[in-house]
Amino acid sequence: MITEKTITDLIYREADLLDTMQWQAWLDLFHPEARYWMPLEWQQQDPVLQPSLMYEDLLLLKVRVERLTGERTFSQKPKSRCHHLLQAPQIVACDTAAGVFKARTSYIYTETRGDMLERYSGWASHDFVEVGDALKIKLKRVDLVNFDAPFGNIQLFM
Amino acid sequence: MREARDAMTKYGRKAHAITALVREAEVHRDVYVDPEIFELEMEHLFPNSWVYVGHASQLSKPGDFITANIGRQPVLASRHTDGSIHVFYNRCPHKGVKIASEPCGNTGKFFRCPYHAWSFKTDGSLLAIPLKKGYEGTGFGDTQANGGLSKVKNVVIYRDFIFARLNDNGVSFEDYFGESLSTIDNMADRSPEGKxxxxxxxxxxxxxxNWKMLVENQTDTCHPMVAHESSAGTAVKVWKREQGDSTETPMAVQLYGPFMSPYEFYEQSGIRIWPNGHGHTGVANSIHSNYSDVTGYLDQMVAAYGETRAHEILGEVRHNTVYFPNIMVKGAVQILRNFIPIAVDKTLVESWVYRLVGAPDKLYERALMYNRFINAPTSIVGHDDMEMYERAQEGLKSNGNQWVNLRRLYESNEEQDVTAVINGTSERQMRNQFHAWAKFMTMDMDKHAEAAE
Incomplete structure (x- = not known):
């Protein structure tokens, strides 16, 4: 039985897997048809014909994860680390009959590498789909509060 | 004052000291790390050059405006009521407040300074000043302020690309760009409507x-298979493992894959150089040659241009075209990258995508995808490149060797300011850029005054 707590637990678990760099376990949270989306516009509707920072399927997420540990990935020498500070997720939908599960979570995200530390704020929106008895991420949408600012490298995942 | 300042500086208005930084196939590291050189670039190089301001499609209606920087100087371009486009220095003639602070917008019938409500027509002329009688008999009519917004006089709009040269005197637009404009032509021609x-x-x-590291990298064909092994190489490897029975290569893998082409590919694809520091990679073919066809597009192009011309346009798949000093155009995926200098060790890169008017959505989708794969702060290819630039910016502080080596395929009798097609792994385009750099840095310096010192 999927409850609101199932959703919030999963969102906390996702952040924890990212913070502890358990990349494969993180990828396993996604549905095979899932997308990870970082829009570049305010309240953006279209990920395909409007520009985005990221709009990636599982294949591309696997490439990113595999790249992070590559012997010749020089931008990961030294390695980046990250920290997610989440507000309690707001349940947008938890409807087992309709199969609709959505939440929105306000966050502060920190990414560090060597002596550098960068901090970002925004909202993560999750759409889940029920697979067996569990939920899988169908869409993770990351809206930065300052999506239009020029950033340096963002190498990990918000 | 200025003479006193110049006397104390290493390079200030010393044309010989500046040109000595560029040898036949080496450049001194000061061009990348010395703040004084950066100041001189802002004062001389950028105002002497034709610099990209924006695209006329951003100014479709009267009152539309965009803001930009030429070097570090803020400018403003607007569409006037009669349809003409004007470029101004973005400051109120009164106290210097920026007239427009947003990247783009519509100002209506006039610009109004938010500080004291001086207003200007969209051609820059002074419209009104509150309490105007306070200026009667003050000699205001003889000041520069009475002329309204200071205008950039040298502006050329070429196939909707707006370029400006700040200095009144210099090389004409046609002489400055010459045949290099063929890349912009090809990008626009790829629209069935030519727009x-x-x-x-x-x-x-x-x-x-430093901004020049980014510009040089655009025609550096010996780095992709090395620096991008981590991104493009991993993409190819993961796809091979995961593809299963799939016969169709995803658009994403088509975009990443060619970065891993071997040296021989880049050697044969060639580089073309033009006078004044412009040049492009991908003469015979390029990493953009083998993308899947988009349904219906060729038919549209043939209908618009005829069979022969349509194939000619689409057969030209140049890789990166550098327009000196600081933009790169990629016709085949409709991208322009603007390398905006902020400080000697800080550069803002703005990567624009153009839609081919009248062409299928799929081409715009591909261009947007390419842009976020390669040119975004979240781009793994971008991460590879930025790591190299940052390490160079650090490494160049070393005094062990103060020269950057640009000698690959150098020939002792190399002519300057010529058009030539050469081996695609040559560093000649970088040499070409630095020859232009020394020229446009020093062309407005008073060489006689220097000789008298």
Missing amino acids: LAVMATPIRYMHTC
Whole structure:
């Protein structure tokens, strides 16, 4: 039985897997048809014909994860680390009959590498789909509060 | 004052000291790391050059405006009521307040300074000042302020690309760009209507390195298979493992894959150089040659241009075209990257995508995808490149060797300011850029005054 707590637990678990760099376990949270989306516009509707920072399927997420540990990935020498500070997720939908599960979570995200530390704020929106008895991420949408600012490298995942 | 300042500086208005930084196939590291050189670039190089301001499609209606920087100087371009486009220095003639602070917008019938409500027509002329009688008999009529917004006089709009040269005197637009404009032509011709349109904001990416490192990298064909092994190489490897029975290569893998082409590919594809520091990679073919056809597009092009011309346009798949000093154009995927200098070790890169007017959505989708794969702060290819620039910016502080080596395929009798097609792994385009750099840095310096010192 999927409850609101199932959703919030999963969102906390996702952040924890990212913070502890358990990349494969993180990828396993996604549905095979899932997308990870970082829009570049305010309240953006279209990920395909409007520009985005990221709009990636599982294949591309696997490439990113595999790249992070590559012997010749020089931008990961030294390695980046990250920290997610989440507000309690707001349940947008938890409807087992309709199969609709959505939440929105306000966050502060920190990414560090060597002596550098960068901090970002925004909202993560999750759409889940029920697979067996569990939920899988169908869409993770990351809206930065300052999506239009020029950033340096963002190498990990918000 | 200025003479006193110059006397104390290493390079200030010392044309000989500046040109000595560029040898036949080496450049001194000061061109990348010395703040004084950066100041001189802002004072001389950028105002002497034709610099990209924006695209006319961003100014479709009267009152539309965009803001930009030429070097570090803020400018403003507007569409006037009669349809003409004007470029101004973006400051109120009164106290210097920026007239427009947003990247783009519509100002209506006039610009109004938010500080004291001086207003200006969209051709820049002074419209009104509150309490105007306070200026009667003060000699205001003889001041520069009475002329309204200071205008950039040298502006050329070429196939909707707006370029400006700040200095009144210098090389004409036609002489400055010459045949290099063929890349812009090809990009626009790829629309069945011969028109491009900016539909959205650019991807912005801050780099902690000198702007010239980014420009040089555009025609550096010996780095992709090395620096991008981690990104493009991994993409190819993961796809091979995961593809299963799939016969169709995803658009993403088609875009990443060619970065891993071997040296021999880049050697044969060639580089073309033009006078004044312009040049492009991908003469015979390029990493953009083998993308899947988009249904219906060729038919549209044939209908618009005829069989022969349509194939000619689409057969030209240049890789990166550098327009000296600081933009790169990629016709085959409709991208323009603007390398905006902020400080000697800080560069803002704005990567724009143009829509081919009248062409299928799929081409715009591909261009947007390419842009976020390669040119975004979240781009793994971008991460590879930025790491190299930052390490160079650090490494060049070393005094062990003060020269950067640009000698690959150098020939002792190399002519300057010529058009030539050469081996695609040559560093000649970088040499070409630095020859232009020394020329446009010093062309407005008073060489007689220097000789008298």
